[in-house]
Amino acid sequence: MTDAPSSHPGWVEQELYGWGRYPRIGSLVARPESQRGLVAAATSAASNGDSSSGLIAHGLGRSYGDVALLRNGRVILTRRLDRMLAFDESTGVLRCEAGVSLEDLLEVFLPRGWFPPVLPGTKFVTVGGAVANDIHGKSHHADGTFCDHVNSIDLLLASGEMVTVSRDQHSELFWATVGGIGLTGIILAVEFALRRVDGPWFETESIRIRDLDHFFEVSAASTGFTHVVSWIDTLAKGKRLGRGTFSRGRHAVGNNQPVGKGLFSKLPLTVPIDLPNLVLNPFTLRVFNEVFYRKQWRAETKGLVHFEPWFFPLDVIGNWNRGYGPRGMIQYQIVVPPDPEHRAIRTVIEGIATSGMGSFLAVLKEFGDNAHGGLSFPMPGVTLALDFPNYGKPLFELLNRMDRVVAEAGGRVYLGKDSRLSKEMFQQMYPGWQEWKAVRDEWDPTGRFQSELGRRLGLVQGPVDKAEEAA
Amino acid sequence: MSEDVTENATEDQPGRGCAVVLGATSPIAEAFCRRAAEAGYSVFAAARSAEAAAAIAADVSVRSRQSTGSCAFDALDAATIEAVFAQAEQELGRIALVLVAFGDMGDVGGADVGGAGELEAARRVLDVNYTGAALASEAGAGALLRGIGGSQTGDVPTLLGIASVAGDRGRQSNYAYGSAKGGYALYLQGLRNRLFKLGVHVVTVKFGFIDTPMTHGMKTAIPIASPDAAAQALLKAARKGTDVLYFPFFWRFIMFIIRSIPERLFKRLSL
Numbered sequence: 001m002t003d004a005p006s007s008h009p010g011w012v013e014q015e016l017y018g019w020g021r022y023p024r025i026g027s028l029v030a031r032p033e034s035q036r037g038l039v040a041a042a043t044s045a046a047s048n049g050d051s052s053s054g055l056i057a058h059g060l061g062r063s064y065g066d067v068a069l070l071r072n073g074r075v076i077l078t079r080r081l082d083r084m085l086a087f088d089e090s091t092g093v094l095r096c097e098a099g100v101s102l103e104d105l106l107e108v109f110l111p112r113g114w115f116p117p118v119l120p121g122t123k124f125v126t127v128g129g130a131v132a133n134d135i136h137g138k139s140h141h142a143d144g145t146f147c148d149h150v151n152s153i154d155l156l157l158a159s160g161e162m163v164t165v166s167r168d169q170h171s172e173l174f175w176a177t178v179g180g181i182g183l184t185g186i187i188l189a190v191e192f193a194l195r196r197v198d199g200p201w202f203e204t205e206s207i208r209i210r211d212l213d214h215f216f217e218v219s220a221a222s223t224g225f226t227h228v229v230s231w232i233d234t235l236a237k238g239k240r241l242g243r244g245t246f247s248r249g250r251h252a253v254g255n256n257q258p259v260g261k262g263l264f265s266k267l268p269l270t271v272p273i274d275l276p277n278l279v280l281n282p283f284t285l286r287v288f289n290e291v292f293y294r295k296q297w298r299a300e301t302k303g304l305v306h307f308e309p310w311f312f313p314l315d316v317i318g319n320w321n322r323g324y325g326p327r328g329m330i331q332y333q334i335v336v337p338p339d340p341e342h343r344a345i346r347t348v349i350e351g352i353a354t355s356g357m358g359s360f361l362a363v364l365k366e367f368g369d370n371a372h373g374g375l376s377f378p379m380p381g382v383t384l385a386l387d388f389p390n391y392g393k394p395l396f397e398l399l400n401r402m403d404r405v406v407a408e409a410g411g412r413v414y415l416g417k418d419s420r421l422s423k424e425m426f427q428q429m430y431p432g433w434q435e436w437k438a439v440r441d442e443w444d445p446t447g448r449f450q451s452e453l454g455r456r457l458g459l460v461q462g463p464v465d466k467a468e469e470a471a
Numbered sequence: 472m473s474e475d476v477t478e479n480a481t482e483d484q485p486g487r488g489c490a491v492v493l494g495a496t497s498p499i500a501e502a503f504c505r506r507a508a509e510a511g512y513s514v515f516a517a518a519r520s521a522e523a524a525a526a527i528a529a530d531v532s533v534r535s536r537q538s539t540g541s542c543a544f545d546a547l548d549a550a551t552i553e554a555v556f557a558q559a560e561q562e563l564g565r566i567a568l569v570l571v572a573f574g575d576m577g578d579v580g581g582a583d584v585g586g587a588g589e590l591e592a593a594r595r596v597l598d599v600n601y602t603g604a605a606l607a608s609e610a611g612a613g614a615l616l617r618g619i620g621g622s623q624t625g626d627v628p629t630l631l632g633i634a635s636v637a638g639d640r641g642r643q644s645n646y647a648y649g650s651a652k653g654g655y656a657l658y659l660q661g662l663r664n665r666l667f668k669l670g671v672h673v674v675t676v677k678f679g680f681i682d683t684p685m686t687h688g689m690k691t692a693i694p695i696a697s698p699d700a701a702a703q704a705l706l707k708a709a710r711k712g713t714d715v716l717y718f719p720f721f722w723r724f725i726m727f728i729i730r731s732i733p734e735r736l737f738k739r740l741s742l
Contacts, residue, residue: 012688031687033498034523080498083530094533108534 020064022328022390027070031077035188045074054450057186059126064331065419066452067181092194098128098187114194117149128187133416134179134376138227141368147178154189158444176439179376183449197251202307204249208296212242219366226250233289234352234359245296270318277325280389285358324389333385336411344409348402355398359386374436377414426457487511489563493607494573496523498683502702508535515559516541546603556614565618569611571632575599593647600651605658608632615671629672629709632659636677639726674708675715679722
């Protein structure tokens with residue numbers, strides 16, 4: 001019956017997890033319907049429990065690991081804050097609440113000739129999450145990150161006050177919030193610029209890649225394309241190391257032919273239940289990678305394609321993450337700085353190929369020169385993203401070894417996808433972390449905003465650390 | 472403006488007149504505002520808080536490029552309810568659709584049977600959910616009658632009133648709310664009868680579990696529908712001329728069973 005009492009923000013016990021479905025962590029969860037409700041929930045969190053229990057915002061749960069999770073703490077779901085507050089038709093500048101998704105933006109604005117400034121590999125992310133993880137996409141070398149298009153951010157601070165931060169206003173807090181994984185405050189609204197496009201179509205080219213050197217060759221020759229990405233076969237060793245398919249494209253000009261509505265918006269396929277852990281094993285991974293490589297049987301193909309399957313090949317299958325079974329999956333994304341001999345990236349790909357744990361899909365791409373410092377991930381160099389079934393200890397040992405290779409090369413791991421990086425490795429990988437933390441601590445001296453990842457990496461103190469310090 | 476015969480027409484579709492939503496901040500009502508704009512209505516959002524109503528109107532206008540308006544009202548003050556319709560007509564023209572969505576679950580049914588706090592709480596629940604909703608519907612019916620014959624699309628002017636499955640049988644946990652909603656459903660039934668020959672349609676709406684703050688975190692074997700699905704069901708009911716809408720549909724059967732339990736047995740249960 002409809003008689004649960006609740007006109008005020010209710011906190012309920014709930015288990016949450018990221019897109020990797022590992023780890024899974026129970027917390028007290030609220031889902032406010034408005035900015036006012038969110039502020040009320042944050043305030044009630046402060047007065048209800050000891051403040052050391054912490055608070056973190058959580059959008060659509062597409063970060064893979066524990067960046068938006070919090071044990072023994074409180075989590076505020078922002079997905080119902082999805083109002084578009086103002087739009088300037090002449091400049092494409094939109095002001096919207098943090099829970100608006102990129103899917104929402106595409107649905108509302110693409111028919112009017114506007115495109116999100118940056119699109120990652122899925123459209124099911126919120127604008128707040130896009131800022132907090134400073135997301136990037138295929139066009140990083142041309143367009144930078146999402147935050148390069150952000151004018152200002154409305155932030156709920158630890159003090160309960162709201163501030164608007166921008167490059168001119170509290171700029172140190174603006175830059176700490178860009179890629180700041182939610183630890184500087186709760187993002188309430190964002191103002192950013194959309195991009196003018198003629199339609200949903202992309203001119204694309206696909207090129208079969210023989211090996212790693214060939215990848216870098218093609219990548220260097222692709223400067224005329226705003227969007228590039230490549231899929232590689234992580235099981236290929238020796239001479240074939242790095243083989244795969246290079247894909248590049250740009251917005252088609254002058255083609256505004258619409259597509260039938262709902263062609264891609266409805267999910268025709270879904271993984272309704274957890275597949276058994278065994279479904280993805282070394283053998284099936286080998287077959288998949290082989291097939292994926294052979295699919296590009298011509299050396300080069302060209303075509304005009306709709307952006308959706310090109311940008312979001314996996315969004316077509318609802319809950320594809322469940323294919324990895326109840327154990328969940330680990331996503332590992334790294335970037336290493338440019339090196340004429342490509343030693344570090346070769347070592348990492350080799351290490352994975354030799355381990356036999358393979359990866360379902362591996363993505364390789366060169367970033368542009370744009371970098372933001374702080375905890376923001378993108379930096380000049382080449383980035384590799386891999387999915388692993390969560391094999392547990394042997395996988396963690398492999399990734400720990402890879403971490404050392406990456407750190408020594410001056411590279412880093414993407415925090416928005418992480419669930420296992422060590423504090424020591426993190427500190428080597430993000431040399432700007434202390435300055436970032438100094439800004440964070442100044443705006444949140446009592447450590448109200450926390451996350452599992454933040455505690456693990458020593459960015460915030462959990463209740464246990466605090467108790468130890470007191471003793 | 473009301474003299475403008477093109478109403479709120481866009482390039483894509485003819486204008487359908489204005490949809491007025493009272494209690495626009497509920498997730499279902501807000502989703503209804505978005506869907507109504509998408510279907511070609513201009514939207515006037517009214518809520519307890521002027522600021523919240525304005526945010527919803529802004530969102531609807533950014534998303535749909537329809538004309539929108541907003542204002543605050545107090546469900547306990549009939550003058551402010553009438554003012555909603557007057558302002559909507561003045562700003563957006565002919566009113567074609569009215570949704571009465573506000574309500575207050577209140578907090579009645581504690582240990583203190585008949586206590587002073589209990590009486591005050593019960594009065595508020597009755598006033599908002601019965602008197603307020605009935606007067607809003609009456610005023611809304613008047614506004615719809617004024618707009619009769621103005622439709623270019625041939626739509627029947629329609630009033631949607633959100634009653635509740637809680638009004639189908641009195642229960643210990645929420646009988647103040649349930650009785651007010653039950654009374655409101657009767658009011659709507661009478662209004663439907665009266666307005667039929669005048670060309671205005673009335674839909675009585677009874678929602679089951681919808682994914683709102685009320686049900687967030689609730690563990691139930693019965694599926695919970697999204698606010699957007701509920702909003703689409705409202706528009707469909709208006710289009711089809713449904714009299715009593717249960718949504719999701721199986722709540723009609725659930726409530727049939729609950730109404731069929733003999734009182735001698737029912738009074739011993741805690742459903």
